[in-house]
Amino acid sequence: MAEATNGSGLITGAEFLSAPGVSDWRGTGTGPQVVYRADSIADAARLVPAIVDAAERFGVLPDVDLRPEGIVVRVPYRDPEGLPAAAPQFAAAVSRAAAELPLTPDSSRVQSVGIYVAQHSQTDARPFFVAALGYEDFGDTDAVDPLRCGPQLAFNPISGDASGRGRTHFDVYVPADQARARVDAALAAGGRLVDDSRAPLWWSLASPDNHGVDIAAHPDLHD
Template sequence: MADETISGKTFHSAVGVAEWRVLFAGAMAHWRTNSLREGARFAARISAAAEELGRDPDVDIRPRDVVVTTRRPDGTLDERDLALAQRISSIARDAGLESDPTVLQAMQIFVAQAPGVDVRPFFEAAFGYEDLYDSDAVDPNRRGIPFAFNPIARAGRGRTHIDVSVPADQAEARVRAVVAAGGRLVDDSHAPMWWTLASPDNHGVDIAAWADIDN
C-alpha cells in the first residue's frame, strides 16, 4: 500500500525540518560544507538514512555545498519523506553544518500548445526526455529542467515561459528583484501562490511559491 501523501503545510508544521522548503520537485534543503570531502561524508550518511527509509533523494554535492531533494515522480510528499528530512537535518546538526534555504529554487519550462496539437514528442526527441503522466516530460536521469505542456493560447505573451519555484518566504523579494532589473509585473491576482512577470522584450517568467504554502 502506498504511503498517504501530506501537504506542504503539514510538512512545515512538523518539528526538525526548519531547513527545508517545498518546491516543485519535493522538499529541498541546502547546507554549506568546507570541502568536497566533507560533502561526500555527509552524502554517505544521507544515503544510509535514505536506504533505511526506502527513499531515493537527489543529492547534489559541490565543493562547498550539498543540496538534497526528496523525490517522488509527481513531486508529492509523504510521511517517509518527512522522516527522511528530519533524519538528514539531524545528521547535518551533528556535523555542525549550516543551512541556507534562501538559495533554493527549482524550475520547469511551460510550453503552451494549440488545442489538439501535441508537441511533447518533439521536445522529448530534442532533449532526450520521456513522458511523465499525461502532460509533462522529464529527464530520465533527473538532471535537466522538466517540461509541462498545456493547451493554452494566450495573446501578447510568448508561448514558452519558465516557472521558477522558490521558498514562500523568498518569493516577494524575488519578484521585486525582477521588477528592479527591468521586468514588468503582468499579473499578481494569484499572489502569494504565483506572480507572472515579463522581460522588456516580453519573455515570460512565473515566480511560484504555491508548493511551499499549498494546503
C-alpha cells in the same frame, strides 16, 4: 537493526512540511529540498554517508547534488500523486546529521526551475520534446529528465490561441519566504510585472524583451 521501517502509500507536500524535524526543508515544484552551505566539496561530502544511511533505512530515493559551495538534497516526486510516506523521517534524519557536523541550511538557495510549454489546444507538443531532449512522460501533462538534472516541462493548451503559435515561459519555484525578494530583484534588473492577481502564490513577469517568467512560492502549504 534499522531505526524504522518504510512508510507505505503517498503523502502530499503539505503533509511533508507539517511533519516534525523538517524545518530545514522547503517545498519546490519537483519535491522537498534542502541546501546546506559548505566551505569546500570535502566539507559538503561529510553529509553523504548519513544521506545514504537514511535513504536505505527509510526506503526513500533522494537526489544529491554535491558542490564546493554546498550540498543539495531533494526528495523528488517520482509519482505525480505524491511523496513516499517515509520522506519526512528521511528528511529529519538528514537534518539531524547536518546539525551535528555542523552544516547550515540556506533556504535562499532552494529552488526548482521548470519550463511551461504553452501550446495550441489542438496540438500535442510533448512527444516532440520528449524525443528531442531524451525525456520521459510524467503524469498526464509533464515530461522529466530521467536523471532529474534538467528542468521539468509542463505542457498546457491555450484555448483560442492562434494555431501554429507556441508560447513558452519559465516557472521558478522558490520558498514562500524568498518569493517576494526574487520578484523585487527581477523587477530591479529591468523586468516588468505582467500579473500579480494570484500573489503571493505567484507573480508573472516579463523580461525587457518580453520573455515570460513566473516566480512562485511553491504551493505545498496550500494543498
